[in-house]
Amino acid sequence: xxxxxxxxxxxxxxxxxxxxxxxxxxxxxxxxxxxxxxxxxxxxxxxxxxxxxxxxxxxxxxxxxxxxxxxxxxxxxxxxxxxxxxxxxxxxxxxxxxxxxxxxxxxxxxxxxxxxxxxxxxxxxxxxxxxxxxxxxxxxxxxxxxxxxxxxxxxxxxxxxxxxxxxxxxxxxxxxxxxxxxxxxxxxxxxxxxxxxxxxxxxxxxxxxxxxxxxxxxxxxxxxxxxxxxxxxxxxxxxxxxxxxxxxxxxxxxxxxxxxxxxxxxxxxxxxxxxxxxxxxxxxxxxxxxxxxxxxxxxxxxxxxxxxxxxxxxxxxxxxxxxxxxxxxxxxxxxxxxxxxxxxxxxxxxxxxxxxxxxxxxxxxxxxxxxxxxxxxxxxxxxxxxxxxxxxxxxxxxxxxxxxxxxxxxxxxxxxxxxxxxxxxxxxxxxxxxxxxxxxxxxxxxxxxxxxxxxxxxxxxxxxxxxxxxxxxxxxxxxxxxxxxxxxxxxxxxxxxxxxxxxxxxxxxxxxxxxxxxxxxxxxxxxxxxxxxxxxxxxxxxxxxxxxxxxxxxxxxxxxxxxxxxxxxxxxxxxxxxxxxxxxxxxxxxxxxxxxxxxxxxxxxxxxxxxxxxxxxxxxxxxxxxxxxxxxxxxxxxxxxxxxxxxxxxxxxxxxxxxxxxxxxxxxxxxxxxxxxxxxxxxxxxxxxxxxxxxxxx
Numbered sequence: 267x268x269x270x271x272x273x274x275x276x277x278x279x280x281x282x283x284x285x286x287x288x289x290x291x292x293x294x295x296x297x298x299x300x301x302x303x304x305x306x307x308x309x310x311x312x313x314x315x316x317x318x319x320x321x322x323x324x325x326x327x328x329x330x331x332x333x334x335x336x337x338x339x340x341x342x343x344x345x346x347x348x349x350x351x352x353x354x355x356x357x358x359x360x361x362x363x364x365x366x367x368x369x370x371x372x373x374x375x376x377x378x379x380x381x382x383x384x385x386x387x388x389x390x391x392x393x394x395x396x397x398x399x400x401x402x403x404x405x406x407x408x409x410x411x412x413x414x415x416x417x418x419x420x421x422x423x424x425x426x427x428x429x430x431x432x433x434x435x436x437x438x439x440x441x442x443x444x445x446x447x448x449x450x451x452x453x454x455x456x457x458x459x460x461x462x463x464x465x466x467x468x469x470x471x472x473x474x475x476x477x478x479x480x481x482x483x484x485x486x487x488x489x490x491x492x493x494x495x496x497x498x499x500x501x502x503x504x505x506x507x508x509x510x511x512x513x514x515x516x517x518x519x520x521x522x523x524x525x526x527x528x529x530x531x532x533x534x535x536x537x538x539x540x541x542x543x544x545x546x547x548x549x550x551x552x553x554x555x556x557x558x559x560x561x562x563x564x565x566x567x568x569x570x571x572x573x574x575x576x577x578x579x580x581x582x583x584x585x586x587x588x589x590x591x592x593x594x595x596x597x598x599x600x601x602x603x604x605x606x607x608x609x610x611x612x613x614x615x616x617x618x619x620x621x622x623x624x625x626x627x628x629x630x631x632x633x634x635x636x637x638x639x640x641x642x643x644x645x646x647x648x649x650x651x652x653x654x655x656x657x658x659x660x661x662x663x664x665x666x667x668x669x670x671x672x673x674x675x676x677x678x679x680x681x682x683x684x685x686x687x688x689x690x691x692x693x694x695x696x697x698x699x700x701x702x703x704x705x706x707x708x709x710x711x712x713x714x715x716x717x718x719x720x721x722x723x724x725x726x727x728x729x730x731x732x733x734x735x736x737x738x739x740x741x742x743x744x745x746x747x748x749x750x751x752x753x754x755x756x757x758x759x760x761x762x763x764x765x766x767x768x769x770x771x772x773x774x775x776x777x778x779x780x781x782x783x784x785x786x787x788x789x790x791x792x793x794x795x796x797x798x799x800x801x802x803x804x805x806x807x808x809x810x811x812x813x814x815x816x817x818x819x820x821x822x823x824x825x826x827x828x829x830x831x832x833x834x835x836x837x838x839x840x841x842x843x844x845x846x847x848x849x850x851x852x853x854x855x856x857x858x859x860x861x862x863x864x865x866x867x868x869x870x871x872x873x874x875x876x877x878x879x880x881x882x883x884x885x886x887x888x889x890x891x892x893x894x895x896x897x898x899x900x901x902x903x904x905x906x907x908x909x910x911x912x913x914x915x916x917x918x919x920x921x922x923x924x925x926x927x928x929x930x931x932x933x934x935x936x937x938x939x940x941x942x943x944x945x946x947x948x949x950x951x952x953x954x955x956x957x958x959x960x961x962x963x964x
Contacts, residue, residue, distance in 0.1 A: 296503070297337055297340055297341060300330065300333055300334060300337070300503065300504070301341070301345065301349065303330055303438070303549070304330050304331075304349050305349075306437075306438040307327050307330065307435050307438040307443070308349075308353075308433075309437070309438075310374055310434035310435070310437065324439055324440060324549070324557065325439075325440065325441055325468075325532075325558075325561055326440065326441065326442065326443060326444075326484060326485070326488075326512060326515065326561075327435060327438070327440040327442070327443030327460075328443050328444045328445070328485070328488050328508075328511065329506075329508055329511075329512075329547075329549060330443070330549075331350075331443065331445045331446060332446070332499065332503070332506065332508055333503035333504065333506060333549070334346075334349060334350070334503075335446060336502040336503040336506060337502070350445075350447075352422075352423065352429075352431070352447075352458065353367065353374070353431045353433055353460065355367035355368050355369050355374065355431060355432070356368070356369045356370055356371070357369075358424070359389055359393060359394075359397060360425075360427060361397045361400070361401050361427075362401060362907070363400075363401060363404045363427060363428055364397065364400045364401065364404070364427050364428050364429070364430055365423055365424060365425060365427040365428070365429050365430070366393055366396050366397050366400070366430050366432065367423070367429060367430065367431045367432065368390070368393050368396075368431075368463075369432070370390075373434050374432065374433050374434050374463055375463065376390050376392040376393055376396075376432050376463045376464065377392045377463060377464035377465075377466075377474045378390065378391065378392060379392070384942075384964050385941065392432075392464075392474070392475075393432065394942065394964070395475055395478070395942070395963065395964065396430070396432065396461070396478060396482075398942040398943060398961070398962070398963050398964065399475075399478060399479055399482045399963060400430060400482050400486065401943065401961070402522075402876050402944065402963065403482045403483050403486045403522055404486065405944050405959055405961065406483075406521075406522050407483070407486060407487060407490065407518065407522065409959065410959070411521075411576070411577075411580060412577075412580065413487075413490045413580055413583075414490065414494065415490075415493070416428060416456070416457060416486075416489035416490055416492065416493040417450055417454055417455070417492075417493045418456070419447065419448065419456040419457075419458070422447065422448070422456070422458075423458060428458070428459075428489065429458040429459070430458070430459045430460075430461060431458065431459070431460045431461075432460075432461055432463050433460045433461070433462070433463060434462070434463045434464075435460055435461075435462050435463075436462045436464070436466060436467035436468050437467055439467070439468070440462065440468075441461070441462055441465070441468055441477060441480070441481040441484070442459060442460055442461040442462055442481040442482075442484070442485045443459070443460050443485065444457050444458070444459050444485045444486075444488035444489050444492070445457055445458055445459075445460070446492050446496060449496070452497075452590040453494065453495045453496060453587055453590050454492065454493055454494070454496060455492040455493075455496045456492070457488070457489045457492045457493075459486065459488075459489065461478060461481050461482065461485065462474075462477065462478070462481065465477035465478065469531070475963075476526055476528075477528070479522075479523045479526060479963075480519040480523055480526050480528045483515075483518050483519045483521075483522035483523055484515040484516065484518060484519050485515070487514065487515045487518040488511060488515055490583075491511055491514075491515075491583070494583050494584070494586065494587040495583070495586045495587045495590075497590055497591050497592065498510055498511065498586050498592060498593075498594055499511065499592055500545060500592045500752045501592075501752075504549070506547075507545045507546070507547040507752070507754075508547065508560075509544060509545050509546065509547050509559075509563065510586075510594045512560040512563075512564075513544070513560055513563045513564050513567050514564075514567050514579055514583070516529050516561050516564035516567075517564045517567035517568055517571065517579065520564070520568070521571075521576065525874075527635070527638075529561070529562075529564050530638060530639070532558050532561055532562050533562050533564070533565065533639055533640070534562070534639075534640045535554075535555055535558040535559055535561070535562035536559065536562035536563055536565055536620075537562075537620070537639060537640045537641065537642050537643065538555070538640065538643055539555045539556075539559065539643065540620065540642055540643055540672060540673050540674070540675065541645075541666050541667055541669060541672045541673065541674055541756065542555065542559050542672050543668070543669035543670045543671040543672040543747075543753075543754060544563055544566055544671040544672075545670070545671060545752060545754065546559045546560070546563075546669065546672075546754065547559070547560050565620070565633070565639075566616060567579055568633060569612075569615075569616045569619055569633070570582075570612070572632075572633060572634060573612065573615065573616075573619075574602075574605050574607070574612075575790075578601060578602075578605070581601045581604075582594065582597050582598050582601050585597035585600055585601055592752070595609060595750045596609075596750055598612075599750070606792070609750070610704065610748055613671065613704070613746070613748055614706050614717070614719060614744075614746070614748075615717065615818070617673045617706065617744045617746055618706060618708050618715075618717045618742075618744065619632045619633060619636075620642050620673070621642055621675065621708060621710070621742055621744075622636060622710075622715075623636040623637075623639040623640065623641055623642060624636070624637070624639060624640055624641040625641070626641070626710070626712075627639070630811065630813075631816050631817075642675055643675070644675050644676075644677050645661070645667075645674040645675055645676060646659060646674075646675075646676040646677070647676075647677045648677075648678055649679040650678075650679075651681055651684070652681065652684050652686070652765040652767070655688075655763065655764055655765035656762050656763060656764045656765075657762075657763050658691075658760065658761050658762035658763060659760070659761065660758070660759075660760040661674075661758050661759060661760070662758040663695065663755070663756045663757060663758045664756070664758075665758060666756075667745075667756045667757060667758050667759065668745060668746055668747045668756065668757060669747065669753070669755065669757075670699075670701045670747045670748070670749055670751075670752070670753040670755075671747070671748065672746065672747065673744055673745065673746040674744070674745050674746075675742060675743075675744055676742065676743040676744075676745075676761070677740055677741075677742050678735075678740060678741045678742070678743070678763065679739070679740055680735040680736055680738055680740060680741060681735075681736070682735075682736030683736075684736070684765075684767070685734070685736065685767060685770055686734075686735065686765060686766055686767035686768065686769050686770060687731060687732045687733040687734055687735045687765075687766060687769030687770070688731075688732050688735055688763055688764065688765055688766070688769070689729065689730070689731045689763070689764045689766055689769070690707060690720070690729065690730050690731075690732070690743055690761065690763050691728075691729050691761065691762045691763070691764075692705055692720060692722065692726075692727065692728050692729070692743075692745065692759065692760075692761050693726060693727050693759060693760045693761070694722065694726030694727070694745070694758075694759040695726065695757045695758045695759055696725065696726060697726065697747065699749070699751050699753045699755075700749055700750070700751035701747050701748060701749030701751055701753055702722065702724075702726075702747070702748055702749055703722045703726045703728075703745065703746070703747060703748075703757075703759070704719075704720075704722065704746045704747070704748035705719070705720035705722055705728060705730075705743065705744065705745045705746065706718065706719050706720065706743075706744045706746075707719075707720065707730055707732055707741060707742070707743050707744070707821075708741070708742040708743075708744060709732065709735075709737060709738035709740075709741055709742075709806070710738055710739060710740050710742060711737075711738045711739040711740070712739070714737075714738075714806070714808055715738075715819075716738075716806045716807075716819040716821055717819065717820075717821055718730060718732065718821030718822070719821065726759070731766070731769055732769070733769040733770055734769070734770055735769075737806070737847075743761070743763075745759055745761075780793065780857060782857070782858040782859075782860060783829075783857060783858070783859050783860070784859075784860045784862060785829055785831060785859050785860070785861055785862070786861075786862055786863070786864035787831050787833045787834075787835055787836045787861050787862070787863065787864045787925075788830075788831075788832065788833055788864045789830070789864055790828055790829065790830040791828070791829055791859070792826050792827070792828050793826070793827040793828075793829075793857060794824070794825075794826060795807055795817075795824060795825040795826065795827055795844060795846070796823065796824050797823055797824075797846035798823060805823045805846050805847065806819055806821075806846075806847050807819050807825040807827075807845065807846055807847070808844070808845045808847060809827060809842055809843065809844040809845070810842050810843050810844075812829075812840065812842060813832070814829055814830045814831050814832060814835075815827070815829050815830075815842060816828045816830075817844070827842070827844060827857070829842070829859050831859070831861045832925075833864075833890055833924075833925040834924070834925040835861040836861055836862065836863050836923070836924045836925060838861050839858055839859070839860050839861075840858065840859040840860075841856055841857070841859075842856065842857050842858075842859065843855070843856050844856075844857065863892045865892060866892045866954075867892065867954075867956055868889070868890065868891055868892065868949050868950075868951055868954045868955060868956030869889070869890055869949070869956045869957070869958055870887065870888065870889040870890070870902065870947040870948075870949045870956065870957065870958035871888045871889070871947070871958045871960070872885065872886070872887060872888070872930075872947065872958070872960035873885070873886045873888055875960045876960065876961035876962065876963045877960065877961070877963070878962075878963050878964075879932065879939055879962075879964065884929065885929070885930045885931070885932045886927050886928065886929055886930065887902065887915065887927065887929075887930050887947070888925070889902065889925075889926055889928075889947075889949055889958075890925050890926070891922070891923045891924065891926070891951050891954075892923055892954070899950070899951075899952070900918040900949075900950070900951050900952075901914075901918070901949070901950040901951075902914070902915040902918060902928075902947065902948070902949050902950075903915070903947075903948050904934075904945055904946070904947055904948075905945065905946045905948060906943070906945060906946070907943065907944055907945070907946065911935075912934045912935065912940065912945060913930075913933070913934050913935050914935065915928060915930075940962045941964070942961075942962050942963055942964035943961065943962060944959060944960070944961050945959070945960055945961070945962065946958075946959060947959070947960065
């Protein structure tokens with residue numbers, strides 16, 4: 267796998283080199299347009315034409331400065347210096363990791379600049395909240411998620427702290443931006459951040475702290491990106507595609523501030539236009555779907571997170587940083603190989619998950635928030651009865667057909683009163699770019715689903731027979747264009763579907779399976795399922811419904827049963843019933859999972875985290891004691907980051923191993939609410955000790 271990965275990178279690098287050479291010189295009009303957009307952003311005034319009638323802007327202004335650095339040699343030096351200059355603000359405050367620059371008067375003055383009550387310290391409350399939010403984001407992204415801190419700018423901005431400027435960028439349609447500044451080597455840049463001063467122009471005028479929160483998580487992740495791989499984008503301005511930056515930055519918003527859900531305002535730009543490829547990107551307001559697509563494509567990062575684990579995004583970025591230039595696709599494939607998967611397998615499964623949104627959402631086994639997302643756009647739909655088959659059509663490259671890493675959806679209603687199944691014939695347009703056709707068939711009803719893969723040959727042709735269509739309410743064919751080579755053209759295809767009453771199955775039998783398995787809490791274990799029948803017919807699997815349990819049916823008589831228990835399951839034995847089905851019957855087995863401690867360490871957390879008093883949510887201290895714990899006293903205390911004792915929990919009796927919860931009123935030992943900031947939880951249990959962090963946002 268590693269050798270193949272290296273070859274992929276070399277081929278991709280050569281392709282990119284040719285692309286960069288062809289796009290190295292931008293037209294005068296393109297550069298003037300870029301300058302105009304940056305000046306609009308810096309002006310602090312609403313500029314006609316940079317926000318749509320719907321109030322949609324570009325959300326993040328980082329792409330402008332990525333473009334600017336691509337063409338800096340084509341811009342007059344004095345103009346370039348002006349465009350790259352840091353903002354000048356009237357004053358600042360310092361935190362542990364940040365210097366927050368702001369004005370007290372004028373266009374860039376923050377929201378309610380005269381309000382100074384929480385605390386009354388001659389600093390506007392909005393600025394205090396900005397400082398608290400950024401410190402919390404640092405703690406979460408660096409300390410909890412283990413990303414590397416952004417490179418220091420030494421004394422730029424006044425000292426070595428990371429600089430954040432409060433600016434009026436909302437008039438040009440932006441929440442904020444991260445500006446790369448000084449190149450350190452072939453992959454890394456220093457940077458600084460600008461955030462909107464009141465969020466009035468982008469829909470959060472009544473509650474700007476909400477907009478500020480997701481912006482801080484988003485833009486600070488860009489600063490981490492620039493410390494890992496500044497060049498992780500395909501091409502150069504105006505044809506560059508920095509989609510992976512935005513996909514993961516929007517994903518990070520929801521990881522750090524899950525309760526905000528800002529991404530739901532524009533996720534429809536993915537589901538309304540599924541034929542657009544993941545790499546699709548535009549700076550033009552004349553093409554809003556393509557402009558918003560990289561932000562809406564955060565669902566790809568969410569899929570990787572929810573299907574595999576949260577750390578997979580960090581691993582992909584680390585792998586990206588090993589090669590100067592655009593290599594996210596082979597990097598993704600390499601990281602997925604460590605999970606027993608591949609980019610191709612994961613992408614096909616991703617396209618099937620995208621069918622399960624809105625009323626079809628499966629929030630247990632697929633996207634956890636998809637019930638609040640729109641339905642995917644359907645390219646072809648039929649309720650034809652068997653007598654009306656065959657059905658088919660031809661779609662040309664102008665007919666909203668897939669770009670590389672885009673998809674179409676064809677939906678066939680089934681008629682269970684007719685035994686048999688469907689035969690699907692597919693003929694895709696020839697693709698000469700190194701990409702290929704990848705086609706799946708999804709069987710779906712509200713109780714179950716299965717995904718089968720077409721075999722598509724090198725000239726784009728393939729056939730798949732789906733037996734016993736009455737098992738499902740609908741069959742969904744998903745044509746996609748897949749590959750590791752960048753490309754943004756659409757490809758047409760034709761298809762013909764026939765009903766066949768002879769496509770039926772017979773009862774399967776399980777192969778050898780383990781009867782019991784040990785799994786560590788917060789980790790995952792995979793059980794390989796295998797079943798056959800006498801005639802080699804299609805077999806599908808099902809299992810009990812249980813939190814943390816998922817089943818991936820490969821559609822060829824094999825499946826993977828995965829169980830990922832939470833911490834509170836330590837000490838439990840969990841029986842799970844699995845079944846292998848076809849139309850003639852089923853075989854059933856029981857597997858027992860024994861859940862044990864994942865670690866010998868003591869640790870603690872506060873829920874929710876961060877704590878926002880105004881929300882009124884109950885607060886719970888959560889802590890974990892491992893199986894190896896010895897007898898002794900249990901002591902839990904809260905400290906400030908300066909080491910001051912804030913609160914000591916009394917009457918602690920839950921000393922046994924496992925996961926525990928204690929309600930807390932959120933007050934210190936004097937009965938007062940805590941000031942905004944980061945706090946430390948320290949736990950001592952017998953001879954073992956551990957700690958955790960949480961934040962208060964006021």
